Amino acid sequence: MTKPELGGRDLGALLKSMSPRLHPETFVFAMLPKGAGAELASLAPDAVMVFQEAEGTTLIVPQSCVTGRDIPHAFPCRMITLEVHSALDAVGFIAAVAAALSESGISTNPVSGFYHDHLFVPANDADAAVAILQTLSEQTV
Numbered sequence: 001m002t003k004p005e006l007g008g009r010d011l012g013a014l015l016k017s018m019s020p021r022l023h024p025e026t027f028v029f030a031m032l033p034k035g036a037g038a039e040l041a042s043l044a045p046d047a048v049m050v051f052q053e054a055e056g057t058t059l060i061v062p063q064s065c066v067t068g069r070d071i072p073h074a075f076p077c078r079m080i081t082l083e084v085h086s087a088l089d090a091v092g093f094i095a096a097v098a099a100a101l102s103e104s105g106i107s108t109n110p111v112s113g114f115y116h117d118h119l120f121v122p123a124n125d126a127d128a129a130v131a132i133l134q135t136l137s138e139q140t141v
Contacts, residue, residue, distance in 0.1 A: 004114065007087040014093045015140040019083035020133040026063045026123050030073040032056050039071060048079065048118070049111050060111070060120065077109070078126035080119040080133065088112060100136045101129055
């Protein structure tokens with residue numbers, strides 16, 4: 001097996017080339033208590049994130065997966081993928097992105113994958129968030 005290429009660490013280069021891409025679906029954060037194996041098995045294939053916490057399992061899933069089901073969920077949001085390949089130990093990238101969104105009153109829940117960072121922003125703020133990130137990218141020297 002070949003070792004995967006590591007991502008970039010230069011903050012200016014990351015911001016300049018982040019290329020935010022808005023996904024069309026609306027997602028929610030769902031929570032399953034410990035021992036909810038059948039529900040977890042039914043949701044996991046559609047989840048873009050599964051995280052085990054002491055209180056239970058958090059999943060980020062398309063909202064349609066929980067509609068009409070008795071599954072606790074919150075935060076209807078849209079996912080923005082930052083298309084630049086950032087290193088997992090890149091310093092300041094998510095902080096700069098979150099600060100730019102925060103200045104406009106937009107909350108974000110970031111999730112980092114091996115290759116990309118993904119931002120979950122309130123569904124109603126998604127288009128504005130993308131515009132802010134594009135402006136940040138264009139203004140970075």
